[in-house]
Amino acid sequence: MTNSAKAENALELTDLSVAYRVAGRNRAVLRNLSLTIGQGEAYGLVGESGCGKSTVALTVVRYLPRNGSITGGAISLDDQDVMKLDAEALRRARAESVSMVYQDPGKALNPSIRVGRQLTEIFELGGVSGQAATERAIAMLNRVRISDPTSVMQRYPHQLSGGMQQRVAIAMALANDPSMLILDEPTTGLDATVEAEVLDLIAQLRQELSASILFISHNLAVVSNMCDRVGVLYAGMLVEEGPTDVVFNDPRHPYTVALLRCLPRGGQRKDQGRLDTIPGFLPGIGVDIKGCAFADRCALADDRCRSELPPLYDLGGRLSRCFHHDKAQALPRATPSDVAPAPKAAAAPVLRVAGLNKTYASHGHALRAVKDVSLDLRPGETLGLVGESGSGKTTFARLLLGLVPPDAGGTIELEGKALAPRLENRSDDQIKAMQIVFQNPDSALNRSHSIRHLIGRALKRLAGLSGKALEARLNDLVRSVRLTDRHLAVKPRQLSGGLKQRVAIARAFAGDPRIVVCDEPTSALDVSVQAAILNLLADLQSKEDVSYIFISHDLAVVRYLSDKIAVLYLGRIMELGPSEDVFSGPHHPYTEALLSAVPKLDQTETARIRLDGEIPSATSPPSGCVFHTRCPRKIGPICEQQEPPLSEAQPGHSIRCHIPYTELARLQRAVATEPA
Amino acid sequence: MSAVQTSSPTPDDMRRRGPLAEVFFSLLRSRTFLVGFAIVLFWVACALFGEHFAPYDPLADDIINALAPPSSEHWFGTDQIGRDVFSRVIVGSRDILTVAPLATLLATVAGTALGLITGYFRGLVDDVVSRILEAFMAIPVVIVALLAIVALGTSKTTVIVVIGLSFAPIIARTVRSAVLAERELDYVAAAQLRHESALHTMFVEILPNVVPPILVETTVRLGYAIFAVATLSFMGFGIQPPSPDWGLSISNNYGMIGGGFWWTVLFDALAIASLVIGVNLAADGVHGALND
Numbered sequence: 001m002t003n004s005a006k007a008e009n010a011l012e013l014t015d016l017s018v019a020y021r022v023a024g025r026n027r028a029v030l031r032n033l034s035l036t037i038g039q040g041e042a043y044g045l046v047g048e049s050g051c052g053k054s055t056v057a058l059t060v061v062r063y064l065p066r067n068g069s070i071t072g073g074a075i076s077l078d079d080q081d082v083m084k085l086d087a088e089a090l091r092r093a094r095a096e097s098v099s100m101v102y103q104d105p106g107k108a109l110n111p112s113i114r115v116g117r118q119l120t121e122i123f124e125l126g127g128v129s130g131q132a133a134t135e136r137a138i139a140m141l142n143r144v145r146i147s148d149p150t151s152v153m154q155r156y157p158h159q160l161s162g163g164m165q166q167r168v169a170i171a172m173a174l175a176n177d178p179s180m181l182i183l184d185e186p187t188t189g190l191d192a193t194v195e196a197e198v199l200d201l202i203a204q205l206r207q208e209l210s211a212s213i214l215f216i217s218h219n220l221a222v223v224s225n226m227c228d229r230v231g232v233l234y235a236g237m238l239v240e241e242g243p244t245d246v247v248f249n250d251p252r253h254p255y256t257v258a259l260l261r262c263l264p265r266g267g268q269r270k271d272q273g274r275l276d277t278i279p280g281f282l283p284g285i286g287v288d289i290k291g292c293a294f295a296d297r298c299a300l301a302d303d304r305c306r307s308e309l310p311p312l313y314d315l316g317g318r319l320s321r322c323f324h325h326d327k328a329q330a331l332p333r334a335t336p337s338d339v340a341p342a343p344k345a346a347a348a349p350v351l352r353v354a355g356l357n358k359t360y361a362s363h364g365h366a367l368r369a370v371k372d373v374s375l376d377l378r379p380g381e382t383l384g385l386v387g388e389s390g391s392g393k394t395t396f397a398r399l400l401l402g403l404v405p406p407d408a409g410g411t412i413e414l415e416g417k418a419l420a421p422r423l424e425n426r427s428d429d430q431i432k433a434m435q436i437v438f439q440n441p442d443s444a445l446n447r448s449h450s451i452r453h454l455i456g457r458a459l460k461r462l463a464g465l466s467g468k469a470l471e472a473r474l475n476d477l478v479r480s481v482r483l484t485d486r487h488l489a490v491k492p493r494q495l496s497g498g499l500k501q502r503v504a505i506a507r508a509f510a511g512d513p514r515i516v517v518c519d520e521p522t523s524a525l526d527v528s529v530q531a532a533i534l535n536l537l538a539d540l541q542s543k544e545d546v547s548y549i550f551i552s553h554d555l556a557v558v559r560y561l562s563d564k565i566a567v568l569y570l571g572r573i574m575e576l577g578p579s580e581d582v583f584s585g586p587h588h589p590y591t592e593a594l595l596s597a598v599p600k601l602d603q604t605e606t607a608r609i610r611l612d613g614e615i616p617s618a619t620s621p622p623s624g625c626v627f628h629t630r631c632p633r634k635i636g637p638i639c640e641q642q643e644p645p646l647s648e649a650q651p652g653h654s655i656r657c658h659i660p661y662t663e664l665a666r667l668q669r670a671v672a673t674e675p676a
Numbered sequence: 677m678s679a680v681q682t683s684s685p686t687p688d689d690m691r692r693r694g695p696l697a698e699v700f701f702s703l704l705r706s707r708t709f710l711v712g713f714a715i716v717l718f719w720v721a722c723a724l725f726g727e728h729f730a731p732y733d734p735l736a737d738d739i740i741n742a743l744a745p746p747s748s749e750h751w752f753g754t755d756q757i758g759r760d761v762f763s764r765v766i767v768g769s770r771d772i773l774t775v776a777p778l779a780t781l782l783a784t785v786a787g788t789a790l791g792l793i794t795g796y797f798r799g800l801v802d803d804v805v806s807r808i809l810e811a812f813m814a815i816p817v818v819i820v821a822l823l824a825i826v827a828l829g830t831s832k833t834t835v836i837v838v839i840g841l842s843f844a845p846i847i848a849r850t851v852r853s854a855v856l857a858e859r860e861l862d863y864v865a866a867a868q869l870r871h872e873s874a875l876h877t878m879f880v881e882i883l884p885n886v887v888p889p890i891l892v893e894t895t896v897r898l899g900y901a902i903f904a905v906a907t908l909s910f911m912g913f914g915i916q917p918p919s920p921d922w923g924l925s926i927s928n929n930y931g932m933i934g935g936g937f938w939w940t941v942l943f944d945a946l947a948i949a950s951l952v953i954g955v956n957l958a959a960d961g962v963h964g965a966l967n968d
Contacts, residue, residue: 401865401869403865403868403869423868423869423871428871431869431870431871435869436865436866436869438862438865438866440862443861443862443863444861444862444863444866445863446863446881446884446885447885448884448885449884457870458870461870461871461872462870507866
């Protein structure tokens with residue numbers, strides 16, 4: 001950009017309205033949205049999926065899909081009216097003053113062109129060529145803290161890890177020193193440890209660059225750490241806006257209040273009460289909204305809310321679109337918090353796993369996906385499995401279910417009886433005793449079948465029911481997962497993500513299972529829906545005395561539901577113990593790093609521990625302790641030479657580390673980390 | 677914009693019509709499909725009711741008027757024994773429009789079954805069956821037809837079986853690749869966790885989800901089948917006299933072209949071409965509707 005006198009605001013949206021044309025009708029997605037982002041400011045935009053966050057990002061550069069159109073309002077970028085730019089000026093603005101970084105770096109980079117070429121191309125467009133462009137590309141990669149830029153330049157995107165790809169995408173976005181950087185869920189697909197690195201990088205870059213940032217995320221904690229101001233979007237309307245800490249600590253719109261209550265926070269656990277939820281659904285795209293868009297789901301709503309659109313009240317440096325902004329925090333709970341009864345006293349374990357291994361052959365190398373895992377699970381207990389992607393969580397679950405046969409030698413015992421390694425050789429009773437709720441309901445529910453067929457078939461096969469008995473049980477089951485009869489006739493695609501996951505849960509519970517494996521069941525869901533699903537799982541557990549094996553990358557969610565935690569790294573258990581002990585520590589250095597990586601809503605900045613580099617390849621795991629290559633607390637050569645045993649530090653709490661327990665306690669007391 | 681990505685946000689909470697209804701409405705909007713479908717419908721009508729509006733009996737000879745050029749009396753002229761070419765073209769679609777669809781149906785059923793089996797079981801079963809199918813695909817249809825006719829004699833059934841079986845491997849290959857993708861989805865694992873039989877998993881769980889590619893492949897194959905039937909009839913291995921079949925008529929009359937009696941061949945050839953084009957246009961439309 002060449003404008004000498006900088007405009008006061010980097011971005012100004014005034015009364016912006018955007019509609020998508022679907023089936024011949026214009027459907028409003030953004031409704032009179034006004035917001036400003038000052039020079040050098042980081043502005044966070046939060047809201048659930050479908051509220052129009054990404055549409056804002058696309059509209060700023062007039063990059064809407066073909067069926068989208070701006071139906072009103074103005075966009076001003078550095079005092080330039082974006083609506084009035086012709087094609088060439090728009091192209092220049094996109095090339096020079098605005099940059100975007102998207103959620104999936106794997107898709108943002110061209111898979112068949114080397115990283116170096118993709119980067120230099122940007123400089124060449126700007127008129128720099130040859131050696132100079134290469135040098136600037138290297139400088140750019142240095143800037144995003146890539147330690148070996150010349151070798152990264154030679155690689156193709158698929159040869160880089162997700163975190164590295166996102167760094168490259170950020171480097172590309174920063175190449176022309178944009179005045180406005182739009183980040184659309186930049187860390188959503190990344191592991192917590194990698195997410196922490198990328199967020200640190202963005203925070204550091206903010207110090208170095210003058211760029212203003214529009215940061216779009218569904219993750220409130222991420223936004224609270226990254227942004228100066230935050231806007232809460234609901235049904236294409238700004239419902240609340242203000243300085244980040246003020247909005248999150250003292251919300252003045254019932255929607256923000258409810259959203260914050262849905263998150264398990266401060267180490268909340270299932271026996272301390274249910275999570276609050278938001279009843280109902282987001283209004284459909286393009287429906288006419290009379291009055292407040294949130295009125296249908298708001299317990300504070302009165303007749304005025306339903307008939308008259310509340311204005312954006314200015315509350316001194318902050319805005320709230322609510323008639324009752326003064327008493328928003330008095331919003332009654334949508335879900336009573338009455339506590340589920342505590343788990344019964346320990347009985348004999350329902351599941352006992354000993355010495356379980358799984359080795360895959362990968363291009364002639366042995367890939368040890370799961371190594372020597374032993375643990376047990378009692379009735380009504382939840383075992384949380386945590387670890388980065390590639391740590392063997394899902395493989396372990398598939399071994400238990402018999403979907404993948406383990407290596408010879410290990411044993412899986414269900415209620416005292418050994419299970420055959422393969423599913424086909426297990427009895428019908430054993431099969432129905434262990435079921436799974438998959439991560440992605442779109443993959444797990446057959447899209448050709450109706451909900452009635454999906455659940456009915458499971459009842460027929462697993463519970464052996466038919467006719468009237470099946471019908472009666474079907475109705476019970478449907479009600480117990482809080483679906484209604486009108487959901488039965490439809491196909492999965494007609495349901496929202498949360499409802500689909502309820503169907504999957506109903507199916508898993510059809511045969512009165514003893515154990516249900518939950519493989520990231522809420523990772524694809526919005527927080528309000530996640531809260532409802534977590535409540536449901538907790539309720540079903542206290543009612544049916546079922547045990548869960550709960551896999552999740554979200555530590556707050558794992559903590560809420562789990563009685564026991566196993567931390568996996570490269571297929572090995574690094575730490576195993578009661579949930580509270582594992583979270584409160586002293587813990588394994590890896591657990592410590594995982595906990596430290598989680599973005600927290602209450603911005604109590606603690607000394608952070610960051611892991612360097614990526615999880616090593618499982619085909620050639622490091623010698624000695626597999627974590628030594630990234631361990632911030634490595635003590636010396638012993639870590640590289642000898643694999644530490646998983647030794648019991650305290651009754652029930654085992655840690656695989658050379659550092660003695662008391663020493664870990666001393667080291668970690670210095671940096672007390674409390675997870676979100 | 678510096679970063680490049682083209683994926684657009686599709687609002688996912690829009691309630692849409694059912695998948696079948698959506699395909700149907702999408703077909704109605706496709707000009708390609710409508711044109712193709714109209715052509716095919718025209719020939720189907722001719723096959724069903726042609727004899728009622730054909731001006732002459734397509735089989736009746738009239739030696740005195742043999743090889744008459746097109747005129748107001750005989751729009752498309754007459755052939756070497758004086759049969760009315762117009763009437764023969766109108767009624768000539770009957771055999772080809774029974775044989776080709778039946779052959780395609782046979783190919784679809786056999787191919788779908790083979791594709792499900794190879795794609796579902798994978799491993800050794802897939803390796804063995806797929807190699808056999810590939811070997812089968814390498815043999816030209818005409819040679820198979822010749823052998824079959826020597827062994828079974830000429831009949832419509834032979835033609836249906838020969839074309840059906842030679843197209844089956846091609847459909848099997850399409851179905852197999854679709855099944856391989858479906859096999860990875862968790863609903864198949866969920867079926868295994870209910871101890872469902874392989875047959876149930878293949879036909880009740882997977883099959884409904886691979887119908888779209890099967891539908892596309894079938895319509896495309898139908899075009900080829902029409903062409904194959906015409907070719908076999910032309911070579912004398914297919915539909916037999918006295919049927920007014922187009923391929924057969926061309927075969928009987930193409931010697932006349934040298935004598936300037938072009939009308940005895942041209943209109944049959946155009947009829948074959950129009951039907952193949954019609955089917956292909958319709959197939960294109962179906963493909964577009966299922967893949968947009």
